[in-house]
Amino acid sequence: MSTLAPTMEGFFTERLIAQRRASRHTVASYRDTFRLLVAFAQQQTGKAPSDLEIEDLGAELIGAFLEHLEAERHNSVRTRNNRLAAIRSLFSYAALRHPDHAERIQRVLAIPAKRVDRRLVSFLTKDEVNALLAAPDRNTWVGRRDHALLVVAIQTGLRVSELAALVCADVDLNTGAHLRCQGKGRKERITPLTAQTCGVLRCWLDEHRGDRDRPLFPSRRNGALSRDAVGLLVVKHARAAAQHCASLGTKTVTPHVLRHTCAMQLLTAGVDTSVIALWLGHERIETTQIYLHADLTIKERALARTAPPDTRPGRYRAPDRLLAFLEGL
Numbered sequence: 353m354s355t356l357a358p359t360m361e362g363f364f365t366e367r368l369i370a371q372r373r374a375s376r377h378t379v380a381s382y383r384d385t386f387r388l389l390v391a392f393a394q395q396q397t398g399k400a401p402s403d404l405e406i407e408d409l410g411a412e413l414i415g416a417f418l419e420h421l422e423a424e425r426h427n428s429v430r431t432r433n434n435r436l437a438a439i440r441s442l443f444s445y446a447a448l449r450h451p452d453h454a455e456r457i458q459r460v461l462a463i464p465a466k467r468v469d470r471r472l473v474s475f476l477t478k479d480e481v482n483a484l485l486a487a488p489d490r491n492t493w494v495g496r497r498d499h500a501l502l503v504v505a506i507q508t509g510l511r512v513s514e515l516a517a518l519v520c521a522d523v524d525l526n527t528g529a530h531l532r533c534q535g536k537g538r539k540e541r542i543t544p545l546t547a548q549t550c551g552v553l554r555c556w557l558d559e560h561r562g563d564r565d566r567p568l569f570p571s572r573r574n575g576a577l578s579r580d581a582v583g584l585l586v587v588k589h590a591r592a593a594a595q596h597c598a599s600l601g602t603k604t605v606t607p608h609v610l611r612h613t614c615a616m617q618l619l620t621a622g623v624d625t626s627v628i629a630l631w632l633g634h635e636r637i638e639t640t641q642i643y644l645h646a647d648l649t650i651k652e653r654a655l656a657r658t659a660p661p662d663t664r665p666g667r668y669r670a671p672d673r674l675l676a677f678l679e680g681l
Contacts, residue, residue, distance in 0.1 A: 354403055354404055354405045354406075355406055355450065356404045356406050356409070357402050357404075359446050360442065362445070363441075363442050363445045364379065364382070364383075367445050368382065375536075375537075381434065381438065382438045382441070385435045385439065386442070388417075388435070389409070389414075389435075392413075392416075392417045393408060393409060393413060396416070397413075406450060406456070407456060409460070410456055410460070411459040411462070414460050418436060418463070421435060429466045429467075429468050432466060433465040433466060433468070437465075440460070443457045443460045444461065447461075472642075472645060472646045473615075473616075473646045475609060475612040475613040476506075476605070476610070477599070479599075480599060480603075481506060483594075484502060484506075484590060484593045484597075484600070484605070485499065485502055485503060485506075486596070487590070487593040488589055493559075494572070498585050499552070500552050500556040500569070501515065501582070502586070503548070503552045504518075504531070505610040506614055507546055507549045508543045508545070508614065509543075509610075509611045509613075509614030509631060510533060510535075510543070511536065511608075512607035514533045514535055515569070515582055515607065516569070516577050516578060516581075516582055517533070517534070517576065518531070518568040519567055519568055520557065520563070520564050520565070520566050520567075521564035522568065523553055523557065525545070525550050525554055525557075528544070529544065529545040530542045530543060531543050531545055536633060541630070569582075582607055583606060586605060586606060586607050612643070612646075614632075615631075615632060615643045616646065619643050619644070620649065625640045625641065626640075628640050
């Protein structure tokens with residue numbers, strides 16, 4: 353076996369799992385990166401993955417792999433940068449175990465991340481939210497489940513992984529109704545529930561009685577929904593809702609858009625950004641500033657408080673009647 357294989361195994365077992373206690377989502381993301389990388393390296397070098405050496409993964413091959421992600425797999429720049437971050441982490445670990453490859457490793461670590469265009473966040477208006485919530489057929493079990501999931505997603509702003517991981521025991525509908533989840537970075541947080549959300553969840557739990565450790569939004573086989581499954585059901589109901597709300601047809605609706613919608617509803621209601629950061633489980637308050645840029649009403653209120661300059665529009669007047677005729681054609 354080559355030196356790369358045991359190094360990669362040690363990176364996962366020692367560095368990620370034992371030392372850093374990385375979440376399963378982080379481990380899965382890194383795993384997917386290296387599965388793609390070794391498959392690409394096999395095509396480029398003709399070597400089996402277990403026969404690849406550290407010197408086979410030079411800066412040239414890594415650079416070609418990153419171009420492959422964007423050009424052939426049509427990954428976004430953010431995804432490309434996330435893959436590069438995983439590769440850097442592996443090579444930083446390899447630098448400690450293989451100092452004889454220090455120069456080659458440093459060349460890989462020197463590959464820069466690409467700059468990313470920052471676009472305004474996408475969110476749903478009140479009419480679009482109502483159309484989306486009306487889309488599931490509540491005469492069916494799946495429709496009632498999907499409706500309850502959409503209500504919780506829009507009101508709480510949970511990440512898709514947090515939604516999928518919810519169990520019945522995470523919901524408390526007594527006085528001070530709330531929902532408990534473990535979010536990014538293993539941070540546990542509690543999100544209060546509105547009376548409307550409590551009513552929807554109470555009806556759903558009455559129908560969905562069972563073990564407290566049972567998934568709150570199960571699949572047809574009673575297992576937990578995957579993140580992809582949640583994304584697909586959101587897209588499906590958004591397309592159905594677009595037939596009654598035309599503006600939905602111009603938007604790409606994902607679970608993260610529902611999270612943005614929750615944040616924008618809180619911001620519009622006058623909630624401070626520090627509270628919104630706690631609500632969404634943001635590591636830093638600065639992350640919440642993106643919603644200030646997206647809220648046009650805040651900018652309109654600021655504009656209304658300013659005094660407009662005393663100026664008049666200038667209009668072009670033709671110096672000659674013939675020119676005026678020609679300009680009017």
